[in-house]
Amino acid sequence: MLEFRFRNIYPRRHIKALLISLCLHFIAFIIMTFTLYSQRPVKNEDAVQLTFVAATELRPKRPKSQKLPSVKPLDPTERRNVNKEITSMIRDASANKFDEVIAKAPVAVTRSASVERYMEKTDTLPDVMTMAEGLRQDEVTLSKQMSSRNAPEPGDGMSSFRQRVRGSGTGGDSLGMAQMTKTADISFPREQQLEGKTDVKPEIFSPFGEALFNMAQHILKNIQTGYADIVFVLDTSLSMQDNIQKVAEALFSMTNAYDKAGLDYRLGFVEFSVQQYGEQIEVDPLTSDPMLLQRRMKYLRISGDEHALDALWKALTYLQFRPEAEKHLILVTDEPATTGWSEKDAYYQRRDWVFQECERQNVTVHVLGYNEYFQRQLAQRTNGLWQEIPGGQRPPSVVAQGTGLPTLRSSNQELLKSFRDIARYIARTSGGGITKDTDANISSSTADIIIVLDYSLSMAGKIEALRQGLNDFIGAIDLFALDYNIGLIQFAEAKNIAGAIDGAAVTQPSLHDKDSLMNFLSVPMGGDEHLIDAIVEGLPKIRFRDAKRVVFIITDEPSTGKYDVNEALNLCRSLNVQVDVLGPLPSGTTTRMATEGSQLPGYDFQSLAVNQTGGIFRPMPNSLAIADANQ
Template identity: 30%
Template sequence: MRYKTMNNNRRTIKSFTRSALLISMGLHALFLISLFYYIVSNESILPVKDKIAVSLSEVPRSLSQKTPIKPITRQLKTKHEATKPLAIVESINPHNAFNADLAPTTPIITEQPRLEDTKTSPDVNVNVSTALNQIRPVENGLSTVEAAEPTLGSLGTKRSGTQGVHRATTRSTLNIAGSTGVGSDGATKIGDVLENKPLLPNIKFSDVIRTLANQIVGTSEGGPIDVVFVIDSSGSMGDNILNVAKHLVNMIDVYESSDIDYTLGLSQFSTYRANNHKGPTKNAIQILPLTKDMKVYKREIRDIIIREDENALDAIVKTVNEMRFRATSKKHLIVVTDEPFTSIEGRTLKDAIDICREFGIYVNVLGLPEKEHQELASETNGKWHKIPGERNPQLIAQERSTASTSNTKDNALKKAKWEGVQRVGLGLIQNTRNEPVDIILFIDGSKSMEDKLPHFLKQFDVWVRDWDNALLNYQLGVVRFSSNDSDNTVDVFNPPQSLVQVRQIIELPCQDDESLLHAIVNGYNQLELRHEAKTHLILVTDEPIKQTSKYTDVIQFLEKKHVVVSVVGTFDDFQEKVTLKTGGVWVPIPEGHLVNDVNW
């Protein structure tokens, strides 16, 4: 019984202890919950510095772009076939960024030029000398060193070494665009000497450029534009090229006032013949990448080298393939040419149109009123404008072959000024700026030239100064010709001759008469010329050839030799046609004669 009571007491104590423990745990839990609630209710969940600041920004809506006619595909850059340029432009002109894409040349031994069919006076004893009889007075007037070494200190020759080092590095300040009476091919138009009536309407170049710029801006839809001038740099384009550079500011003003993002590129095209102008004709197409440096761009246009012919279709295709246009820009070509479209690579007008349409390129044309010029512009959504004031070479030929009255020609010779002779020197710079050239003066040594040669020498001094300023790589030679009753004398002074020597050769005593055609053929055959250099002949005479003389063979002979012939002379078929055929310059000699007469 007692044992049973003790067991009950133990159970009661355990039950009480358990209850007390549960109550204690409940109170502790309540205390902790209350404490947590108190802490939480008096403190924010996130500190101020951890709070997230949110700002709303408006995403600009991208401008819709006009989808090109055909999807834009990747442009593949063509490889140049030429391994070495004919003339490294930078070596002569450090400001010029172009490298001529020309084939390499190597000196070759040419056969001695002869003209078997040329007929000269058979009844006259010909004395072709090397000036041994007359060179002694010239040498006696020089120092021993100068006579023995004509290249030392000569102004008319370039010495060995790095080109451009021996001359002033400043660019020539010649205002070629301002020369009056010089045709775009460098040849004076005889129609301009006789009359100042232009054959085409006088449309201002500045107005055309400004109008075209506004039309280009109209296609931009406010977006960027890339404009590339594709310029014909053949012989007939000299004035037009300079006009583009001169009036480029008008186009830039339009772009600036329209707040347009614009860049300008340049592609110039012509042709050349390798192997001393005896090889096949090849394209010379040079491309300047897009730029915003207008100073450099304008200089590049002014420095375009005038060459031989042109193939516009080949230039358009190459420009589209190689010019790196911006992806989002409206792309414009401005083709400037005064010749019909041609190609030596078998391309057609359709080929040019197709590639321009493929890349969504507008083609604007400053050209001739011909169907193909207008069709290229219309088929690519571009604009056509007639090239301002420039005359076609066929029209120039018509002018030169048109028979004018004797009185009109005589008045033109009487009104001619010696300053006009400078057009010959400027034309030579345009044609041969970055190529070596041998310049040969053919001087009429007859009595009628006695009072004219001192005036010519003053102009010759200016030529030399301008050629040196333009950093031409040239050498001078002289062929002096005269005749009397029994002999035709041709004195040949091979290059290089110094300026002093040239002056003293020209100042030699004059004789009775002259025979120009005979002097050209026989004098040229005696010349020792550089194989890698171009040849530029300058004929100085005040009389026409005799009416009975046959000059066609002489012109063909000069064309075959690929020489350029300029003339300071008078009106006759030979003097006028030889400059036209060879790409030279004709200027009237003051007080020249219209009839060949030994008694002047």
């Protein structure tokens, strides 16, 4: 019994001791915590000062409203008097500050716009700084292209409600400004303004500038309404590459005359050519910006042949002229008008349709083109102006014999093979290959190859085929171990064609690849050619290395020139050059004789040069049997 009681009391004592221990530890924890936090420094609070302000002082006083000047309607009969009065006030107040006002062309004003109000007269004018003052302070001088396209006298009024940018014709990508001397009333175009103001002179001293200016004068003399839509129908075939650039450069010779006479005009063009996949005719929308049209012309894609009758048909069918405007087409081509239709009598049917449609739509056609019956009659029957295209058109003999070549490689296999044959012959005779007749050291084989290229008008239709041939020529030479340099002599006589070659243009033998050679073939072709003169005058300028010397002549006409044939032959022999020719087949020579390497029976320069210098001859397709004197 005693033992049971002792065991029952023992657990209770342990529980009490545990509780007492917990209480003591909790008290000690509180004391330690209080002691720890009581010793930390106390941060001072920020002091805030409040200032009371009266509510009436928060709102500023509203300024007194000013009475706006009253506006009263203007009697339409007094409109012109008010314009003159305002103009006189501005002129008097600003006479001591500036003499001219220069400003960018404003947004076009609609014809129906009118001035219905004006502000009350005031004795003082606001002190404003004009753009002219800013330009003068910076000492900026205006270029010729920024000169005025409209130069009205004080009080005469602007001759057109649109201020266009004036161009000198030497370029079309620079910014222009309209310039007015002193002040002038701005009015709307009137038919009376066109009278007596057509006696202006052309500003482009070039054959194309003069031709376009003559057309502008013809249009101005016959204008009735003061509005004109003028569309160029451009032949964009290969033979027109240089002519289109000249038309674009001389465009302002025409538009400046229109602006000086106050004509409200729009411009456009239709481009036509025959390309790989058929006939290509594109109609561009009309624009009032001559610079935009000039840029479009300069970047036209040139290729293929052309069908002028089909282009005229499409222009008359799809062009959208303004109802109040007089309609004018300007056909620019260097070949007779043709059609792509294959039906019987298609040419005469389309020609008659063009005549009838021009009469029905009252369209005037001006021609800068080929001297043929249709083009002359088209201008005459529509009261237009016919002019022969400057720089020489394709002569009748050239057109009749078809001197052009296809642009597709598959159609030029004979020509391409001739280029490869000449390349292999040059490599073999220069030691660039092992033959049964020579054991030349391949690594030491060097050659300077001078390409003498006919750049006259008759070659214009062959330029794309010649590019393909020269590519194959260089590719064939690269197959041989030949260290070669290529030089170039381009020859033509084109005195009246800006940008074309006149004489012999010599490029030293420093070309080594296709791309560098092709860069020289972008110059416009035109005029006549004299091969003998190019040899005598150009060949001595070449700086040859101590290597094989080759002259590769490419032409489609017999040799002509002011120098004697023997003089050119003696020069070739003295320079120790090998003359290879891709040219017209000499008289009395067959194609088989030329390709087999036989002696040529002719006595012209090309035959004699090949025979005497040990060269090779290959016939040029579609070449002329006699030199054309009409180029």
